[in-house]
Amino acid sequence: MSTTTQTDKRAGAGPFSKFEWMVAGRYLRARRKDTFISVIAALTLVGVAIGVATLIVVMSVMNGFREELLSKILGLNGHFTAFPIEEQFTDYQQVVQQIETVDGVEFAVYFVEGQALASGDNQSTGVSVRGMDSENIAKLPLLRNSAIQGGWDEWDGSSGVAIGYRLAQRLGVGLGDPVTIINPDGATTPFGTTPQIRSYPVTVIFDLGMVEFDSLFLFMPLQQAQEYFRLYDDVLREGQEPLDPMATDEEIDAAYERIYQATAAEIFISDPDAVGIMRQRIQAAQIDQPLVLTDWQQRNETFFSALQVERVVMFTILSMIIVVAAFNIISSLVMLVKDKAADIAVLRTMGATRGAIMRIFSITGTAIGVAGTLVGLVLGLIIAANAEPLRAFVSRTLGVAIFPPEVFFLSSLPSRTDPAEVMTVVCLALGLSFLATLYPAWRAAQYDPVEALRYE
Known part of the structure; x- marks a missing residue:
């Protein structure tokens, strides 16, 4: 060949x-x-x-x-935020328990929230004050595991606050230092509304890993926040006759019952993308309090x-x-x-x-x-x-x-x-x-x- x-x-x-x-x-x-x-x-x-x-x-x-x-935002704010429509949110514990029974809901937390001015040694800045108790903080791993100074032990009985480390740097405060919080919606007097001004020691400094959260949020024990923002009503106990104007403080405390309120509830679901289905399920559930639901996609749609x-x-x-x-x-x-x-x-x-x-x-x-x-x-x-x-x-x-x-x-x-x-x-x-x-x-x-x- x-x-x-x-x-x-x-x-x-x-x-x-x-x-x-x-x-x-x-x-x-x-x-x-x-x-x-x-x-x-x-x-x-x-x-x-x-x-x-x-x-x-x-x-x-x-x-x-x-x-x-997404993990930072939804780790703290939840997939749904539920606000009461008409009545004051006094039965928040019962409502949260009812929400948690809905199929697809992992858990829910109630909280108190308001805006205030925080002052330290260096300067003042606006903060978002959020009141939560230990039970609800334990449901949020992002917040519970974020403490870098101090801790959440005995949080409900403390009289302090928790702030992000960037907020602490801005205010020039450390663990144990006082932070003054000013809220313009204070007590009403004959001369007008007086600002609510109180000082609290810093008991926890946290690092959430997100600049916006670490420089904006200030956490309080739930009841302390309810007292600060005056989210309560003093009502006569059942069967109690109205008191004499000259009644003592002890008599007033015995006759009146203080009913506390919450601002809203955060709802965490198993599938973040199933907000449409979960909205229908939550609204169809037998919940005593009528609620307005805003989901995370609505809150962060532009972003x-x-x-x-x-x-x-x-x-x-x-x-x-x-x-x-x-x-x-x-x-x-x-x-x-x-x-x-x-x-x-x-x-x-x-x-x-x-x-x-x-x-x-x-x-x-x-x-x-x-x-x-x-x-x-x-x-x-x-x-x-x-x-x-x-x-x-x-x-x-x-x-x-x-x-x-x-x-x-x-x-x-x-x-x-x-x-x-x-x-x-x-x-x-x-x-x-x-x-x-x-x-x-x-x-x-x-x-x-x-x-x-x-x-x-």
């Missing part, structure tokens, strides 16, 4: 034969006269790797950012919608890096085709088909894309898994705050890699790399052996 016949068989042997892989492999290996083309191919590989790694890292950080914000739009825009913009790298594959293959015109002509005269030539250059270009994608995949996963240590290292090295918590709400840079998104990025890179080889490979297959060898 002649050499030409053997070459014909190798060239014509099925798609991606050993012959085609061998020729493509030789074109990928650098030779002295092909150095420039090899440099372009290497830079193209680096471009694909950078694009894939950047997409994986950015999408992982944005996923972690959304998940962390999370902006995050979703940002994710889509960032993915689209960063995908352009891979598109640019794909154009580099086209340019490097076009140069390779022109440089190998004589080789292509020789292969054609030896019996290589147009399809074989096209497959050879498709393998060459796709190999660059595959190698770049794999390098980018490994690099992206490593960086995404170590996003916070890398951020801290770069910040210390450059002396610049990268992702400052005052701007990005969180005290650390979260990252969560989604396997589905990683596969999307890999498929996108591989698909663009393959498509980028089609035109140069088609051009190579159209070469006329006679014309290519005429001037050789």
